[in-house]
Amino acid sequence: MSKYIALPKGVAEADFDKAIAEFKKILGADNVLHSRERLAPYLKIMIPAQIEEHTPSAAIMPESVEQIQRILRVCNRYKTPVWPISTGKNFGYGSAAPATRGQIVLDLKRLNRIIEVDPDLCYALVEPGVTYQQLHDYIKERNLPLWLDPPIPGPVASPLGNTVERGVGYTPYGEHFLFSCGMEVVLANGDILRTGMGSMPNSNTWQVFKWGYGPSLDGIFTQSNFGIVTKLGIWLMPAPPAYKPFVVRYPDQGDIVKAIETVRPLRIAQVIPNAGTVSNALWELAVVNRRADLYTGEGAIPDASVAKLAKAHGVGSWNVYTALYGTEETIAEHWKIVTAAFKASGGTVLTQEDLGPDDPLFNYRRDVMRGDLTMREFGLYNWRGGGGSMWFAPVSQARGSETLKQMGLAKRILNKYGIDYVGLFVIGWRDMHHIIDILYDRTLPAELAKARSCYDELLDDFAREGYGVYRTNIDFMDKVAKLYGPVKASVNRKIKKALDPNGILAPGKSGIHR
Amino acid sequence: MDRRNFIKSLLASGVLGSSPLAAQAASDLFAPGTAQPVLIVGQSGLPHADELVARLERVFAAAGIDYVQARASGGELTDYTHVIVLLDRVPGRRVIGVMDAAAALIFQELAAARGAACALSTHHRFAAQEVRHCCISAGLDTSIVWSDSLADHAERIGRLYAGTLAGPESAVDRSAPVVREEPDRAADATPGSLVSFLITV
Ligand SMILES: Cc1cc2nc3c(=O)[nH]c(=O)nc-3n(C[C@H](O)[C@H](O)[C@H](O)COP(=O)(O)OP(=O)(O)OC[C@H]3O[C@@H](n4cnc5c(N)ncnc54)[C@H](O)[C@@H]3O)c2cc1C
Numbered sequence: 001m002s003k004y005i006a007l008p009k010g011v012a013e014a015d016f017d018k019a020i021a022e023f024k025k026i027l028g029a030d031n032v033l034h035s036r037e038r039l040a041p042y043l044k045i046m047i048p049a050q051i052e053e054h055t056p057s058a059a060i061m062p063e064s065v066e067q068i069q070r071i072l073r074v075c076n077r078y079k080t081p082v083w084p085i086s087t088g089k090n091f092g093y094g095s096a097a098p099a100t101r102g103q104i105v106l107d108l109k110r111l112n113r114i115i116e117v118d119p120d121l122c123y124a125l126v127e128p129g130v131t132y133q134q135l136h137d138y139i140k141e142r143n144l145p146l147w148l149d150p151p152i153p154g155p156v157a158s159p160l161g162n163t164v165e166r167g168v169g170y171t172p173y174g175e176h177f178l179f180s181c182g183m184e185v186v187l188a189n190g191d192i193l194r195t196g197m198g199s200m201p202n203s204n205t206w207q208v209f210k211w212g213y214g215p216s217l218d219g220i221f222t223q224s225n226f227g228i229v230t231k232l233g234i235w236l237m238p239a240p241p242a243y244k245p246f247v248v249r250y251p252d253q254g255d256i257v258k259a260i261e262t263v264r265p266l267r268i269a270q271v272i273p274n275a276g277t278v279s280n281a282l283w284e285l286a287v288v289n290r291r292a293d294l295y296t297g298e299g300a301i302p303d304a305s306v307a308k309l310a311k312a313h314g315v316g317s318w319n320v321y322t323a324l325y326g327t328e329e330t331i332a333e334h335w336k337i338v339t340a341a342f343k344a345s346g347g348t349v350l351t352q353e354d355l356g357p358d359d360p361l362f363n364y365r366r367d368v369m370r371g372d373l374t375m376r377e378f379g380l381y382n383w384r385g386g387g388g389s390m391w392f393a394p395v396s397q398a399r400g401s402e403t404l405k406q407m408g409l410a411k412r413i414l415n416k417y418g419i420d421y422v423g424l425f426v427i428g429w430r431d432m433h434h435i436i437d438i439l440y441d442r443t444l445p446a447e448l449a450k451a452r453s454c455y456d457e458l459l460d461d462f463a464r465e466g467y468g469v470y471r472t473n474i475d476f477m478d479k480v481a482k483l484y485g486p487v488k489a490s491v492n493r494k495i496k497k498a499l500d501p502n503g504i505l506a507p508g509k510s511g512i513h514r
Numbered sequence: 515m516d517r518r519n520f521i522k523s524l525l526a527s528g529v530l531g532s533s534p535l536a537a538q539a540a541s542d543l544f545a546p547g548t549a550q551p552v553l554i555v556g557q558s559g560l561p562h563a564d565e566l567v568a569r570l571e572r573v574f575a576a577a578g579i580d581y582v583q584a585r586a587s588g589g590e591l592t593d594y595t596h597v598i599v600l601l602d603r604v605p606g607r608r609v610i611g612v613m614d615a616a617a618a619l620i621f622q623e624l625a626a627a628r629g630a631a632c633a634l635s636t637h638h639r640f641a642a643q644e645v646r647h648c649c650i651s652a653g654l655d656t657s658i659v660w661s662d663s664l665a666d667h668a669e670r671i672g673r674l675y676a677g678t679l680a681g682p683e684s685a686v687d688r689s690a691p692v693v694r695e696e697p698d699r700a701a702d703a704t705p706g707s708l709v710s711f712l713i714t715v
Contacts, residue, residue, distance in 0.1 A: 005655070034651055036652070036654075036655065037631075037652040037653050040631075040632060040652040040653075041626055041631075041632075052655075087627070089623065131627070148677055153623075155594045155598075155624065155625050156624060156625075156626075156627040178573070228605075245541075290614075290706065290707075292706055360589075374593075374594070375592065375594040375620050376590060376593075377614045378616045378619055378620050379592055381615045381616040382616045382707075383617050384616050385614075385615045385637070385639065385706075385707030386615070386637055386639070386648075386707065387619070387637065388614060441639070442648075443637050443648035443657070443659065445638070488576070503690055
C-alpha cells in the first residue's frame with residue numbers, strides 16, 4: 001500500500017519519494033504536507049463531487065518566487081503536477097482541491113506581502129497570499145482614502161486568487177479582472193514574465209497602463225494553467241465623498257423584465273456605476289432563514305408558496321440592490337433620475353432610512369457595495385444544512401427578456417430535481433452574471449447525486465440556448481471547455497504545449513490538458 | 515487501531531477510563547495536548563445546541579476535562595469581526611463549536627485562515643424522533659454516518675468529543691456495540707440541523 005493518499009497520474013512512488021525529498025530540501029519539512037491529517041484542509045469541498053477524484057498527493061508551501069522556480073525544476077524532472085492556489089477559498093467551485101487526483105497543491109498563502117499601495121494613483125501590488133482583510137487593515141491603519149472591492153468571502157479570500165478566477169465584487173470596481181493592471185507570472189520553465197509595462201526594465205508604469213507593447217497577455221493567465229501568478233496589480237477606488245445605497249423591490253416574478261430594463265440604461269450610462277445585484281425572493285429568504293422553518297412540503301418550494309413567503313417576510317419577488325456614488329450634489333441629481341425610473345417601472349424604492357438600522361439583508365448589501373467586508377451571506381448554508389453548495393453561473397445579456405428566459409429555464413431544471421431556485425443577477429456593464437446557488441445536503445448521497453445531475457443538465461440545456469457559464473467547478477471543467485467549442489480548445493492546447501510541454505501546471509484547469 | 519475504529523469505539527456506549535488503544539490512535543493533531551481549558555462555543559437560541567452543550571459539560575466534568583464556555587448568538591457568529599475577536603483571545607486553545615451550519619463554516623474558515631487544524635466535524639440532522647450524524651475527521655478517508663434516538667444522541671456525541679480530547683490518556687469501554695453506519699439513510703422532511711466541531715486554534 002502506498003504511503004501517500006494519492007499519487008500523480010503516471011508517476012511511480014519511488015519517483016514521487018524523490019520529488020518530495022527535494023521539496024523538503026527547498027522548503028523545509030514543515031512546508032511539505034502529505035499525511036491525510038495534514039491534507040485535510042485541501043480535501044474539504046462543498047460541491048457534489050467525490051473527493052477521491054480530486055485528492056491531492058501533497059501540499060507544498062513556498063514563500064518566495066525563487067522557491068517556486070526551484071519547485072518547478074523538480075516538477076519538470078519527475079513530471080509531478082502542481083495545482084496553484086492563493087488562499088484556496090474557492091467555495092462552491094472546488095475550494096482548494098485540484099481538478100484531477102494526485103496533483104500537488106501549490107499553496108501560495110505564505111507569499112503574503114503587500115508590496116505597494118499608491119494612494120495617489122490608487123492601486124495596490126499584492127502577492128497571492130494577501131487576503132482582502134489584510135489589504136483592508138493596511139488601508140485602514142494608514143487612513144488611506146481608498147476602497148476595496150471584496151467578494152463575500154473577502155475576510156479569508158485573496159484579491160489575486162479571486163481575480164485570476166475572474167471573480168466579482170459589488171462596488172463600481174466589481175469586475176475584478178477589468179480593474180487589475182499588471183501581473184508577474186512564473187512560467188513552467190521557471191522564466192518570470194511581467195505583463196504589460198512590467199516587461200520594460202525600470203518601468204514605473206506597470207500598475208497604471210495595462211497594455212504595454214504587442215499582444216496583451218494577462219488574459220491567458222486567468223482561469224488557466226499557463227503560469228503561476230505571483231504578483232498582481234489591482235486598481236483601488238478612491239473613496240467617494242458620498243454614498244447612497246438603496247433597494248428596489250418588485251412584487252411579481254415576471255417583474256424581472258421591468259427591473260432589468262430599468263437598471264440597464266442607468267448602468268450603461270454610469271448613473272448607477274456599480275455591480276449591484278438583483279436577487280430573487282428565495283435568495284433573500286435563504287440568507288436569513290432555515291428552509292424547514294418556512295416550508296416542510298416535498299420537493300422545491302412552489303411559486304405560490306414563495307410568493308406568500310415573500311409577502312409575509314417583506315421581501316420582493318425581485319430585489320435590486322444598488323447605489324449612487326459621488327458628491328452630495330451629484331447624488332442628489334442622480335437620485336431624482338433613478339427614483340423616477342424605478343417608480344415608473346412599478347418598483348418600491350427603499351433606503352436605510354425607510355428600513356431602519358437593523359435590516360440584515362439591506363445591511364450586508366450596503367456593506368459590500370462600499371467595499372466593506374461581511375460574511376453575512378454565508379447564512380445561505382442554513383437554508384438546507386449539510387454543507388452542500390455549487391454555483392451555477394451562466395452569463396446573460398442585460399435584457400429583461402433574456403433574464404426572464406434564463407430564470408424559467410433554470411427553475412424548470414432545478415425544480416425537477418427538487419432543488420429551490422435561489423438566484424441573483426450581478427449587474428455587469430452590459431451583461432448579467434446569473435448566479436444560482438445549488439444548495440443541498442452533502443451528507444446525503446442521494447442529494448449529492450441529484451445536485452450533480454442537476455448541474456449537468458443545467459449546463460446542457462443552457463448551452464443549447466447559447467448560454468455559457470463564466471466560471472465552473474473542478475468537476476465540470478472538461479465539460480464546460482467542450483461546450484465552448486473545438487477551436488478554442490485546440491488553441492488552448494497549443495498554448496499549453498508551448499508553455500508547459502511536460503504538463504506540470506494544473507492539468508485539467510478549465511479543461512486544458514497537455 | 516485505526517482512526518475510524520477509534521472514533522467508532524468512542525461512539526459506542528461506555529465510559530471514559532484509560533486505554534492504550536486510544537493512545538495509539540491519537541496523533542498530535544487529533545488530540546493536541548495543552549494545559550489550557552477547552553473552550554466550548556455554543557450558539558444561543560438554538561435548543562438542540564443548548565442541549566448538546568449542556569451534555570458536553572456534564573461528560574467533560576465527569577471525565578475531568580477542564581473547559582470554559584462562551585455563548586454567542588447566531589447574529590454574532592455570522593458577524594465575522596465578532597468571531598475574529600473571539601479567536602484572538604484563544605490562541606493555542608482547543609475549541610469545540612456547537613452552532614448552525616453557516617456559523618460553523620465561518621468559524622472554521624476564519625480559524626483555518628490563521629492556521630487552525632480541525633480534528634472532528636459532525637453534522638447533526640434532527641427529525642421528529644431521531645438524529646442523523648455525519649462525522650468527518652482529519653484522518654478519515656470517508657465520513658462515519660449513523661443515527662441515534664433523540665433521547666440518546668447527545669450523550670454519545672459528548673463521549674465522542676471527550677474521548678477525542680482526552681486522547682492518549684483516555685479510554686473507552688469498547689464492550690458495547692459500535693454504531694451501525696448508515697450512509698444512505700433518507701432525511702426526514704422537517705429537520706433542523708446543527709454542526710459541532712473540534713479545532714485547535
Ligand atoms: C457565500 C459565498 C459567497 C461568495 N461570493 C462570491 C463573490 O461575491 N464573488 C466571487 O467572485 N466569488 C464568490 N464566492 C466564491 C469564492 O469563494 C470566491 O471567488 C473566492 O474569492 C475564491 O477563493 P480564493 O480567493 O481563495 O482563490 P483561490 O481558491 O486561491 O483561487 C481560485 C483558483 O484560481 C487559480 N489560482 C489561484 N491562485 C493562482 C495563482 N497564483 N496562479 C495561477 N492560478 C491561480 C486556481 O485554479 C484556484 O483554484 C462566494 C462563495 C461563497 C461560499
